[in-house]
Amino acid sequence: MNIFHLSNREIGLLIYIAQKHAIYHKVEITTTEVAKVFNISQQSASRYLLKLAATGFILWESGPRGSNAQLTEKGIETLHNLRFELEKAIHPDKTELVLCGVIFTGFGEGKYYMSQPSYVKSFKKTLGFVPYPGTLNVRIGANDVEKLDLIRGSFPKIITGFKEEGRSFGDVLCYTVKLFDSDEKAAIIVPRRTHYGKNIAEIVSDINIREKFNLEDGDEIIIRYSLKRS
Secondary structure: OOOOHOHHHHHHHHHHHOOOOOOOOOOOHHHHHHHHOOOOOHHHHHHHHHHHHOOOOOEEEEEOOOOEEEEEEHHHHHOOOOHHHHHHHHHHOOEEEEEEEEEEOOOOOHHHHOOHHHHHHHHHHHOOOOOOOOOOOEEHHHHHHHHHHHHHHOEEEEOOEEOOOOOOOEEEEEEEEEEEEOOOOEEEEOOOOOOOOOOEEHHHHOOOOOHOOOOOOHHHHHHEEOOOOO
């Protein structure tokens, strides 16, 4: 989502709704309070809420017993994108984010998903390489988790999900990175649905990263992410 396509009021309303903890669950919200906070009429408040709901940024239910709202994935991603753009605005000379993390063995799901023909085809088309079957799991250091959040709010390349043999495979967001100072092709991937926490980065490449860099569980790895749009 390009935040520059949204009006100031729409962005402000997304921020306000999120501040009421609507990222995690539905919260009570009325056109009366929105009108008061934004100094607009109740009709205008209703119109903005309806627009955000119609365009998929929020879920909004209005009825005789009250109204409630909750941000959708699209709405949450928009706020992450806003955060990323503000970081670039505040630090315009910053050209990359550098993260340090520790290698660990995951659940083994990466190999299964990276071996799905439809994913393989999409990765080749979108990232320009066929991923090695499996992901490198990296636990990002506490000092760099904020940077990982910024990356997730930037400009991903999207691998579209699909259905196969009655099973749904979700979208995957991809962020091209460099490992150490190498030019090997690699990307952080963020499945729409993941069992890992927000401090975990899953990395794919066309090589076996562990073998290439002689890495074992507990070893540190440096991840570099360019802030320039590709």
